[in-house]
Amino acid sequence: MTQPGTRLRLQGNGWGLLAVMAAMWYVGAGQSNGAAYLLCFTVAGVALASIPHTWANLRGAQLHLGAVEPVFAGQDLTMRFSIEARPRGRHSSVSLAIPGAAYVQRLGIIDSEAPRGVEASLPAPVRGRFEGVRAGLQSGFPLGFFQARRMFELRQPYYVYPAPSGALPLPIASDPREGADFGIRAEGDDFAGVREWRAGESMRHVDWKAAARGHPLQVKQWDGAGSDVVCLAWERLPSLAREERLSQLAAWVLMAEQSGAAYSLQLPEAQIAPSRGENHMHQCLRALASLQPSPNGVPSRFRKPRFRFNTAAPND
Amino acid sequence: MTKRRLESTSTVAAVPLALTSAGIALSGAMLLGQFTSWPVFLLFATLCYRFLGYRFHLPAPSQWVKIALLCAGVVAVEVSNGTFAGVQPGLEILFVLVSLKLLETHRARDFQVLTILGYFLALCDLLFYQDLSHGLCIGFMVCLETAALVRFHQDEGIGNAIRTSFWIAMQAVPMIVLLYVFVPRLSTGIRLQFGPSAQANIGPPDRMDPGSIAALASQHGSAFWAAFPDGNIPAELDLYWRGLVLWRCDGLTWVRGGNLTPERRGAIFDGELIHQTIILQPHMGSCLYALDRPSSAVPGAIYEAGDSLHSQRPVSLPTLYEVYSQLRDRERSIPSDQLRMALQKPGRISPEVQALVQGWRQDGADDARVVRSAVGFFRGGKFTYSLTPGTYSEEGLDEFLFKRRIGFCEHYAAAFATLMRVAGIPSRVVLGFHGGDFTGVYINVRQSDAHAWCEVWLKNKGWLRIDPTSAIAPERITSGLESFLEKHGASADGGRPVSPAATEWRRFADGTRLMWDQLTYQWDLRVLNYDEGRQRGLISSIGLAAWRPDQFGLALILAGAVFVGGAMLWLAHVRRGSLDPAGRLYSRLCALLAARGVARHPWEGPIAFSQRAAEALPNCAEQIIAAGYTYALCRYGREGAHVKKLANWVRLVRKAR
Numbered sequence: 023m024t025q026p027g028t029r030l031r032l033q034g035n036g037w038g039l040l041a042v043m044a045a046m047w048y049v050g051a052g053q054s055n056g057a058a059y060l061l062c063f064t065v066a067g068v069a070l071a072s073i074p075h076t077w078a079n080l081r082g083a084q085l086h087l088g089a090v091e092p093v094f095a096g097q098d099l100t101m102r103f104s105i106e107a108r109p110r111g112r113h114s115s116v117s118l119a120i121p122g123a124a125y126v127q128r129l130g131i132i133d134s135e136a137p138r139g140v141e142a143s144l145p146a147p148v149r150g151r152f153e154g155v156r157a158g159l160q161s162g163f164p165l166g167f168f169q170a171r172r173m174f175e176l177r178q179p180y181y182v183y184p185a186p187s188g189a190l191p192l193p194i195a196s197d198p199r200e201g202a203d204f205g206i207r208a209e210g211d212d213f214a215g216v217r218e219w220r221a222g223e224s225m226r227h228v229d230w231k232a233a234a235r236g237h238p239l240q241v242k243q244w245d246g247a248g249s250d251v252v253c254l255a256w257e258r259l260p261s262l263a264r265e266e267r268l269s270q271l272a273a274w275v276l277m278a279e280q281s282g283a284a285y286s287l288q289l290p291e292a293q294i295a296p297s298r299g300e301n302h303m304h305q306c307l308r309a310l311a312s313l314q315p316s317p318n319g320v321p322s323r324f325r326k327p328r329f330r331f332n333t334a335a336p337n338d
Numbered sequence: 339m340t341k342r343r344l345e346s347t348s349t350v351a352a353v354p355l356a357l358t359s360a361g362i363a364l365s366g367a368m369l370l371g372q373f374t375s376w377p378v379f380l381l382f383a384t385l386c387y388r389f390l391g392y393r394f395h396l397p398a399p400s401q402w403v404k405i406a407l408l409c410a411g412v413v414a415v416e417v418s419n420g421t422f423a424g425v426q427p428g429l430e431i432l433f434v435l436v437s438l439k440l441l442e443t444h445r446a447r448d449f450q451v452l453t454i455l456g457y458f459l460a461l462c463d464l465l466f467y468q469d470l471s472h473g474l475c476i477g478f479m480v481c482l483e484t485a486a487l488v489r490f491h492q493d494e495g496i497g498n499a500i501r502t503s504f505w506i507a508m509q510a511v512p513m514i515v516l517l518y519v520f521v522p523r524l525s526t527g528i529r530l531q532f533g534p535s536a537q538a539n540i541g542p543p544d545r546m547d548p549g550s551i552a553a554l555a556s557q558h559g560s561a562f563w564a565a566f567p568d569g570n571i572p573a574e575l576d577l578y579w580r581g582l583v584l585w586r587c588d589g590l591t592w593v594r595g596g597n598l599t600p601e602r603r604g605a606i607f608d609g610e611l612i613h614q615t616i617i618l619q620p621h622m623g624s625c626l627y628a629l630d631r632p633s634s635a636v637p638g639a640i641y642e643a644g645d646s647l648h649s650q651r652p653v654s655l656p657t658l659y660e661v662y663s664q665l666r667d668r669e670r671s672i673p674s675d676q677l678r679m680a681l682q683k684p685g686r687i688s689p690e691v692q693a694l695v696q697g698w699r700q701d702g703a704d705d706a707r708v709v710r711s712a713v714g715f716f717r718g719g720k721f722t723y724s725l726t727p728g729t730y731s732e733e734g735l736d737e738f739l740f741k742r743r744i745g746f747c748e749h750y751a752a753a754f755a756t757l758m759r760v761a762g763i764p765s766r767v768v769l770g771f772h773g774g775d776f777t778g779v780y781i782n783v784r785q786s787d788a789h790a791w792c793e794v795w796l797k798n799k800g801w802l803r804i805d806p807t808s809a810i811a812p813e814r815i816t817s818g819l820e821s822f823l824e825k826h827g828a829s830a831d832g833g834r835p836v837s838p839a840a841t842e843w844r845r846f847a848d849g850t851r852l853m854w855d856q857l858t859y860q861w862d863l864r865v866l867n868y869d870e871g872r873q874r875g876l877i878s879s880i881g882l883a884a885w886r887p888d889q890f891g892l893a894l895i896l897a898g899a900v901f902v903g904g905a906m907l908w909l910a911h912v913r914r915g916s917l918d919p920a921g922r923l924y925s926r927l928c929a930l931l932a933a934r935g936v937a938r939h940p941w942e943g944p945i946a947f948s949q950r951a952a953e954a955l956p957n958c959a960e961q962i963i964a965a966g967y968t969y970a971l972c973r974y975g976r977e978g979a980h981v982k983k984l985a986n987w988v989r990l991v992r993k994a995r
Contacts, residue, residue, distance in 0.1 A: 034447075035447065035451060035454060038450075038451065038454045039454055039457070042454055042457050042458045042461070045458065045461060046461050049461060049464065049465060051524050053465070053655065054655065054869055055464060055465075055468060055655065055866070056468075056866040056867060056868050057464050057468045057473055057476075058461060058464050058465075059518065059521075059523070059868075060473075060514075060518060060865055061460060061461060061464060061476065063514050063517035063518045063521065064480065064510070064514050065457060066513075066517060067510035067511070067513040067517060068484060068506060068507060068514075070510065070513050070898055070901065070902060071506050071507075071509040071513065071901075071905070072506055073902045074902055074905035074906045074908075074909050075502075075506060081909075081910065084940065086940070106940065109921075114491060114492045114493065114494065115491040115492065115493065128349075128446075130493050131493055131494065161491075162446075162491055163491040163492060164487065164488045164491050164492065164502055164506060165484070165487045165488065165491070165506075166446070166450050166487055166490070166491055167450075
């Protein structure tokens with residue numbers, strides 16, 4: 023994260039004030055009205071005196087971004103920001119702004135004793151891997167004619183998966199041992215016993231009944247006929263456009279996961295070995311999201327999405 | 339469909355809105371007398387709706403209601419004025435717009451616009467009122483608007499908002515003074531004029547009817563202030579302030595008369611020149627008052643026959659001018675049209691009046707004797723001087739001279755001058771002021787000092803001032819009307835004996851009034867009349883006469899930058915001052931390292947940070963680690979002993995590159 027400075031700018035209504043000051047000056051000159059001059063310069067002096075306050079009010083405020091859950095394109099991203107005040111400081115009338123998404127949320131007072139968290143819900147129209155968000159804190163305190171702004175480039179990689187769509191049926195599963203051997207035993211339909219649950223694993227296959235009887239958390243394991251693997255390959259969809267292919271692949275990943283079959287993913291830039299389970303599904307979807315948009319044939323908005331400061335990066 | 343409620347539609351809190359609205363309502367109330375009052379009442383009505391809306395959950399008016407209101411307002415302005423052009427219809431439309439804006443102030447931007455409109459309304463008030471009391475009122479309005487803005491952006495209660503706005507205002511004062519004094523004043527040549535102002539003092543009118551000056555004299559306000567820059571102050575008896583000269587006579591009523599040949603200016607006066615600086619309050623007439631009799635040219639003023647000074651346009655703003663007067667007349671010739679006019683007799687003269695004048699002319703008495711006899715007639719004729727003489731009929735002259743014998747100065751001046759004309763002596767009536775309170779710096783002449791006297795033309799003597807009032811009530815001339823009335827029990831309390839408490843109160847009220855007058859004088863002198871010429875004078879008096887306007891502009895911009903930058907530095911310093919010494923040193927260390935590319939993460943403790951920084955900056959690794967450890971000791975161990983060491987290490991880090 024880079025340390026931003028506090029920038030000041032004249033607000034739209036500041037121009038309105040300038041116009042009114044011009045009118046005051048005009049009356050002062052036209053009517054030889056010293057009082058109108060005085061009014062004009064009083065307003066000008068007060069507006070000038072408010073500038074340092076505007077600047078000092080926001081000085082030292084910090085903005086952080088927590089982990090961002092992945093979503094499918096078209097859904098809303100939830101970004102959890104936390105705003106930290108300057109040590110022993112107090113910032114009035116702070117707003118959170120994400121210029122790219124035309125998002126402004128008024129937060130009010132930020133106090134060093136009570137840091138604030140904000141959940142921003144932002145539309146994610148474009149799939150991809152994003153490096154972070156450019157967001158800012160702004161405040162018009164005390165008079166609103168000038169605005170202080172601190173922009174932060176918040177580095178927090180997150181993924182927007184391709185929206186699952188496409189009507190093609192899931193490819194038929196085949197035994198990988200007949201073809202290429204991946205050397206990995208996939209899970210099947212037959213119950214093969216339990217093993218201990220490991221932290222980070224999905225709760226879906228936890229043997230809750232056993233847990234209710236007082237056993238430690240255990241995961242059911244399956245085995246058997248399901249040594250067949252669904253091979254989801256980029257090459258199988260030559261008739262579709264690039265982004266449509268990705269959508270179809272995403273839909274297949276979900277369908278395969280749903281069916282309980284093991285599946286593998288083969289992309290031009292990445293190969294993912296057959297497996298199943300939630301982690302595997304996310305790995306596949308991340309791979310789909312990270313696929314380089316082709317340099318030509320993809321609308322420019324894919325390359326420069328509106329509110330991210332970094333566009334989709336190659337898979338790492 | 340449920341209607342949207344006001345309080346749920348609006349994100350603008352009630353308190354800042356109330357403050358802004360109070361300012362706007364005040365400016366509307368001040369303008370009530372200036373134009374048809376319905377737009378102001380429309381404003382009040384929308385205000386009521388807005389705030390009752392908060393209380394009783396009224397619906398927010400729909401777009402259609404607002405459009406209908408706007409159309410109705412515009413049509414009403416057209417109907418009541420017959421036109422859209424001009425200041426008055428413009429103001430009315432402005433009020434309609436402000437009323438509608440009040441109804442739809444729901445977002446921060448609306449609120450900001452409303453406040454700017456509030457500032458603009460303050461300006462509209464200033465178009466009509468420039469005096470100190472209204473100026474203070476407008477200042478208060480501006481304070482309200484500003485406090486409303488601060489309250490809106492601070493969300494911390496009204497007390498804090500007032501405190502913050504007060505500090506901002508205090509910090510603004512130097513800049514305001516600089517701008518006010520040095521921003522070049524331009525004479526644009528445009529003259530904005532506005533209709534007759536309700537608050538303008540009514541100086542003596544173009545004619546004098548019985549009772550017209552008495553009406554003036556019962557007012558308390560100041561008519562003008564006169565300062566004597568040369569310190570040459572005439573005696574109180576000579577404080578006759580010449581205004582209008584009336585030539586046409588009709589008994590007790592005198593009128594200004596036609597275009598007469600003015601006197602030859604220049605060498606017609608004797609005696610010392612008395613230099614006066616006069617600040618005249620707006621009276622919507624053209625008269626410029628000066629000590630009897632003005633002998634120098636005032637730029638832009640017209641001299642009329644009878645040595646009266648007139649401005650070319652009605653005096654609608656407090657006006658400052660310099661004039662020289664000489665007390666003694668040396669005029670020996672009179673233009674023939676003046677002479678003719680000065681002998682014009684009233685249409686009907688009763689036999690009693692004829693007989694009276696004939697009596698003075700017996701034994702072929704000369705003009706001077708006749709004048710003396712006439713003064714004697716008034717002195718010995720059991721005349722009474724009163725502010726409330728009652729009304730006189732058409733044949734007022736006879737009634738006044740022979741029956742009621744009660745009158746105010748205008749009755750005496752008019753009657754005396756008329757009698758002179760009947761006697762064949764050229765005469766005229768002068769309207770003006772007499773006396774005034776000397777405050778040490780200037781003479782404050784009030785409306786109640788309004789006076790009328792008479793002038794007669796005597797061969798080889800010129801125009802001679804005769805003040806018949808001094809014959810009837812000499813104290814009126816020596817001590818001013820107010821004390822005269824007080825002594826003669828004609829004041830407002832009906833002549834009852836005055837208790838000591840009342841005297842005390844009176845003294846206090848007088849003192850307050852004097853202070854207020856002095857403030858008003860300063861306001862008029864330093865604010866209202868600080869124009870191009872005065873600015874040039876002030877600037878050359880501080881030795882900057884050679885500066886050009888663009889240099890001033892540059893200097894002002896520079897001053898503004900220094901002002902803003904200085905305040906920023908100060909604020910930054912004050913904020914840093916809130917840390918303890920060790921914290922300050924550590925934040926300096928962090929800033930140093932950040933400048934070299936190693937910024938502390940918010941979650942990093944001093945030791946972890948210093949280790950990371952030391953790896954990144956091997957040149958001064960030792961010093962950085964030592965500084966980090968020392969800070970940790972200061973913070974978490976026993977402090978006092980280590981702060982100096984920490985300072986030392988930080989210094990070493992700064993030196994090591």
